[in-house]
Amino acid sequence: MATIAIISPATESRVSGTVNVVAKITGGTKVSKVTIIVGVPEFGTREAKGVGGGKYYIAWNTTRKLVDNVTPTPSDGVFWIRARAVVDGVTITSPFIGVATANRFQKDSLPTGGWRSELAWAAKYDGTLEQWKAGHGAVVGAKYVQLVNDPILGSARKVAKISVPESARYDAEQPTKTTVRFQSSSRRNIVEGDEFCVGFAFMPPADFPTVYPKNDPANPKGPDATGYIALFQFYGPPYVQGSPLVLHADRRLASDPLDEFVIRGNELNAGDPWPYLSLPYRRGRWTDVVLRIHVSRSISKGWIETYVNQGAATTVQPVPFVNGAHRVPRVLARPDSEAFRTDMQIYRVANRFPVVSMYQTGHRIARTVAEADPRSYRNGAKP
Amino acid sequence: MSGGIRRRTVIVAALGTVAAGATAVALLPRDAAPAVPGAGGASSPTPTSAPIPTRTLDEVRTEALGSAGMRLAASPWSADAAATTTWSTLYVSWLLRENAVPQTRDARELYEHFSALGQVGTEPRDGAVIFYSDGPVESIFHAGYVERTSAGAIATVEGDVPDFLPHDQTFVRRYGQPWDANIVYGYPEYVVA
Known part of the structure; x- marks a missing residue:
């Protein structure tokens, strides 16, 4: 052979x-x-x-x-x-x-960096909606949020039930009229050299839509694209380029699998042979994610590790990338990047879906993976 | 249950199955006689518990779609499968466990089951088994379930993907079309309600 x-x-x-x-x-x-x-x-x-x-x-x-x-x-x-x-x-x-x-930034003296206690932050789900909102750096679409008992864990945990109608695009707080956005942001204080873990959990309901690229024969509604639905991003100004890290339902090609959330490479990380992370929707079940990140504009310093739990264990587990690598070099900032934040989102192009709903909870920035783990399966694994 | 089954008609997923062989992709054996099940070092297929098909295409399809996103651990098809083994064929043969299909984890062995019955071809049909290879039939390495075909679309449900993850982290994935060109189909039998 x-x-x-x-x-x-x-x-x-x-x-x-x-x-x-x-x-x-x-x-x-x-x-x-x-x-x-x-x-x-x-x-x-x-x-x-x-x-x-x-x-x-x-x-x-x-x-x-x-x-x-x-x-x-x-x-x-x-x-x-x-x-x-x-x-x-x-x-x-x-x-x-x-x-x-190795074409750029070879002579930069970037900070070694590490964890800073000022980064610690957590969304407050177990109080009033006003408390939840006030605890964030910013929120767009708070009126579409309800804080409710966890549909799985009951009163043991509060979660955000978010349902964003198409009509939200006309709300004054929406930054653009071409997108429909729910967005709850952490404090915007993450800079070059910072090392942190961000955790969050999401649960798509039974009616969470499949997304389709243009001219996808699998789309029962015809050739028009649905666009993406973003759930999470790491982002900050200047906003002249896209976010360096987005978790979203996004199928660029008809050959892309259906009903998955992905983190793809981008122009800062163009060398991935496949999406950095692929998660099946698993409607009606929690997905816990923890991203451990060392922020840098330099590939020699920046990296990312990913931990996920979709019920296979009681805690998040490491997800390997190419050749089994877990800590992957990653560029997650630019030379002109200002302070970044993390966003939980339901963010889509306007005029594609009548409504998009999602449960979210556990949005937190912490020092360790264990601290950031939403622990949605604390009562036992449910593969 | 069997009383009801007797009133049903047994069909093959694709009628006139082998007729499409004239346009076969490289995967199909050209002039060779059908391979013998279990040849090439593969173990003999485990006899199916149902010698005749007892489920409809819709029943199997529903179960396939319902298992999307599931992983091997604690799945109904895991049996004694170790987390380090490939399991795409195990998943497909579990889906078709009541459709006279051998329970096996060997994709080539499953292909040979259909080949021996003359139930292989290159035409995608609802309820077919899709086999992926590196070219010749000897190199079949992965199997999936064709959930639905329509104009230009071949929707499949496949276990043990994506292939870059360890087998204990792969899951059941839905595709709108096959992800490679080296494919061939096997056509299981279903009952019609």
Whole structure:
């Protein structure tokens, strides 16, 4: 059986400028369709050229975005690379290598950073709605919130039941008229070097909608896109670019799976081969999430760890990424980023859904994973 | 229950199953005779508890959709499966446990079951089993359930995905279309209410 492997660059190396990515096929006789895939397959799949000896290569300009090979990249990042070929009629795929680009910020003296006690914060769900609102840095759409007993845990925990109608788009507090937004924000005080855990829990009700991209044959309502529904983001000014981290229901392609919430890479982290996190809706059940983050604009300093519980355990559990990595280098700020906050959301494009509802609770910023864990399955795992 | 079943008609998920073979993808064996179930080192299929199908397509479909998002642990199809093993075929054969399908965790073995009965083809049909491979039939590695087909859409429900997660963290996922081109279908039997 033939095999294929990336032989250059070396895994975990730093690369800059234009670099040759070389794959080698061993064994087999008839070779075709040799591709090297840098990051997202949709953008980073390149046909490789043969150079003899079973070697194939592409030239990768690490200073340009994969999507067009022209636009400068806004940051360095980690790129996961693999190769694929058809050998004697069989598709073979190489293991991943991971490399980090090194085109920017090499001489920056960024703070080592760490946890700051000033970051500690928690939304207050067990008081009045006014108390809940006042405890946040900001809230948009508070009138669509009810604080109720947990549908699963009963009076042991209070949760926010949020139901945002399409008509909310006309509310004066909505920042734009093209979106419909519920948003409850933590204090906006997270800066370069900060290290913290943010926890939250959400439960989609039975009628939480499936989302569709444009021209998706699976959409029973026709070719129009529904757009995304965002649940959580890490964000702050200036708002000239998108959030560097969003958890949302968002299908860009008809081939994307249905009924999942995802965190995808973005232009700051363009090297992911698949969504950083994929969570099935699991309507009517809690999903607990804890993100442990070291904020940085530099790929050599920033990282993220993810912990999730959808009922498999009583506490959140680590989720691996490529090659089983749990702590993943991540760029979650820009050189001009001001202080960030974390947002619980129901945020969608206007005129797509009559109403979108969700239960949310446990929004908290803490030092440790255990402190941030919403513990929705405290009474026992329910796989 | 069986009294009611006798009044039902047994159908195959796709009528005229093998006819579509002329446009077969590389996956299909070309001129070879149907493979023998259990060949190639795979263990023999466990006899199904129901020698004839006793469930309708809608019943199986409902159960498939109801299991979306579930993981292996404590699932009704987990049986004695270890968390470190692949379980896409285990899930599909559990869905079809009352439809004369062998209970197995081996995707190729399940394909060979349908192949031996002449119930394979390249045409997607409601209630079919979808098999993914690296090209030849010997390389089948994953199975799913075709929940529904419509114009341009082949909706599937598949266990043990996404494949980049450990098997104890993968889940049952819904797709609006197959995620690879190297596919072939097996056609289980259902009863019609």
